[in-house]
Amino acid sequence: MGSILEVRDLRVAYGPRGRGAFRALDGVSFCLESEEVLGVLGESGSGKSTLATSILGLFRANTIVATGAVLFEGSDLLQAKPDELQRIRGKRISLIFQEPSMALHPTMRVGRQVQQVLAAHGMKGRSALNQKTREVLETVFMEETERIARSYPHQLSGGQRQRVLIAQAIACGPSLVIADEPTASLDPTTQMEILGVFRALRKRLGLGMIFITHNPALLAGMADRLLVLYAGRVAELGPAEEVLASPKHPYTRSLLESIPPLLDGPRDGNKKKLPSIPGDSRPSSLPGAGCPFEPRCPERMDICKTRDPQLVNVSQSHTVSCFRYENQ
């Protein structure tokens, strides 16, 4: 097993040049082994969606800087020419967007939308295309494949639309699927169902996956490793079980604590408060220097205000960007 994707010091900034620029990704590095699932955890504004699109070289119109390297199958996707990227997108690496109702063409039958992906990657012949489209849809739908293929997105439920997106993503047999909040807009039971689809496919197709979400609980039992993103930087990266069971970065720890436990004991009259992280991570609330989490951190020290923490190893495969763990 070698690594299939290596992201090195990825930096992406938006908006006006100079001081007004918003650094969505500020030096992110990680590796992905083949058939590995990397969970990316981050709140809105952490750069997690930018990470998803940047890997495929899909930059917003107002992107001003994109540096670093995205190494995939021996080439740097950041330096790739448009037609090279086009051949990789959807075929070798595919992307699943968060809002299934927005990510599908509103006036095209969903079967055709799957077919378009196949056709874009060189599949020819009407009957071959139809055949393959049906096969792909059958991998994500138990029944009624025909009816669904003929439907328009607005005639399907949220869960069905999400399955169509998954079908598009796996149609050409990619080795890496990036899913950006694939269940955020779904009902809890549908969410579980879709997570089940991801697990089954991953096992069956041997996919490498980057699973991006704001909800750490979704990653338990899903991800092999976990990358915690805060303000465009890696706060913590390590084996999923280790990070979820004993989070090291103060941000990860507070985040995990802020989720209401399902079975807390009987309550005495007073309602308990959840341990929450004060403040927010909007660009305007971030400090000009030092650790980006410092203003909200319950364990801040003097050094955090002035110096940037570097990633340090707390165990062989677990790194944290926090001064608490330096000199250990």
Place this chain on the structure above:
Amino acid sequence: MKVSDNDKDMQPLVRVENLMKSYANRKITGQCEEVRAVDGVSFTIFPGATLAVVGESGSGKSTLALCLACLEKPTSGNIQFEGADISKLAEKERRTIRRKIQLIFQDPASSFNPRWSVLEIVAEPLALQGSLSRDEIRLRALALLEQVGLSPEMERRLPAELSGGQRQRLAIARALALEPSVLILDEALSALDCSTQAQIANLLVDLQSARDMTYLFISHDLAMAAHLADEIAVMNHGRIVEQGPPDKILKQPQTEITRELLAAVPRMTFARPEAQ
């Protein structure tokens, strides 16, 4: 069927009896099909308590919220608020009730005028009351902003410059300006990040103890509902299929739908049955 039994002679603030709301759905063939969004729902909420209504989308919980907020007229049944039936009022009287029962949605952004500042948004309902001077309005609006945790330097910002959590705080501040006795929170936390959800949930708890607010918390998140509510009602196909204190619902779910909702709460367990 009541929430909070600490005081036997306390009057319920809201009493809903056999509420029914149906819509006509015309089909291609021209015949009408009756869709019952809410199908015979009864419950009571006591002052200062929280009733959570959980269910899948399409279970009728949002329609219930609209009926209660006097934004939809129920087909039958009645809603008593402060002892009077509000389900059959004329439009003018409904308007005065609406001030008392405020509704907060999942995404408040669309309900703000994008050109108004935070302060103007909160000041508007105060100004509409007509009895306050400009200075009084400003002072009250600032006090409300402080109460929901928006700092004074936010007052000039536009809604677009706020984070999701801050927008939800603003929506709550605007609702509070009318001094309502009931807040209906329709999936008010669902679109927020986990850490922000916790912040807003804490704000709701604070407001409840400070102002003795009564909440109807509508959500599909059973864990958050259990955290916030004194009593949970599980809705399915327009009916309440199960109702009880959170402990009971979580530990001894009686119906399949509750068990499903319970199973759908993602848990941080590390058993990985399907891996490898």
Place this chain on the structure above:
Amino acid sequence: MRYLLRRFGHAVFLLVGVSLLAFTFTTLAPGNYFDEMRLNPQIAPETIAALRTQYELDRPLPIRYAHWVSSVLHGDMGFSFAYNSPVLPLLWVRARNTLLLTITAMLLAWGIALPLGIWSAEHLGRLPDRLLSLGTAALMVIPDLALALGFLVIAVKSGRFPTGGMVSLHFESLAFPGKLGDLFLHMALPITALVLSVLPLLLRHVRAALAEVLDAPFLLAAEGHGISRRTLLYRYALPAAANPLISLFGFSIGTLLSGSLLVEVVMSWPGLGPFLLEAILARDLYVVIGGVLLSTLFLIGGNFLADLLLYWADPRIRTEASV
């Protein structure tokens, strides 16, 4: 089906309304076709009176209207005083020419506006797009009449283009390709004038509609699936932006038609324009009404076509309409 019937009902209602109004207004207008005859001393007042009776100009309005309606149902659409023949065949010959002009102009205008607008939306805000916007803005402020006159001047000065008519005198002697070439030469300037009169409007709408769609997440998603730029623009973005454009299509038919009447008059194209003008000046009552009615019919037809297109293009409207 029910929707079609309802649309048809609307169309009939509209036609009846327009014909009533046209009838009333033309009657209320001072003078009639025979007034000029009265000035001619060689025609006896009795003859004029007889003609007036023959053409029922002395009968009350409702009765004339009723007679006219029955004549419409018989396929005559009344009687032209000047041509001494039923109106419909007269109108039809001219309408054909007008349609030839407007339909060609419309196809050409859309054929230019779509790719150019898409291209412009794709390069939104860059120099070529800005230059194009400037150009369309300039074209928009030039009135149609000035445009038509300008082209007439070009025709006269250059001598390469005919200054009027639809075919040359020796048209009949030409072989088929020659005929086509001759027709094309005659059409070139009126059509250019027409195309230029609607193009800026179309271009701006196509550009705006596309620019909005190009930001949509589903296009980013499609791009992420490796779908080619061309497919993305023409198969994904264009159909998604189609709704406002199809409505505009219906509207553009009306604009082109009214523009065409003007251009025809200026450039002496033997269509409805000069014919109607002549009829109005001569107070050839039924010709005027017929012309108005025919134009209305074209407009309704165009909008109906747009509705059908919309119905075909957007599945969401289909479900709405069937509910």
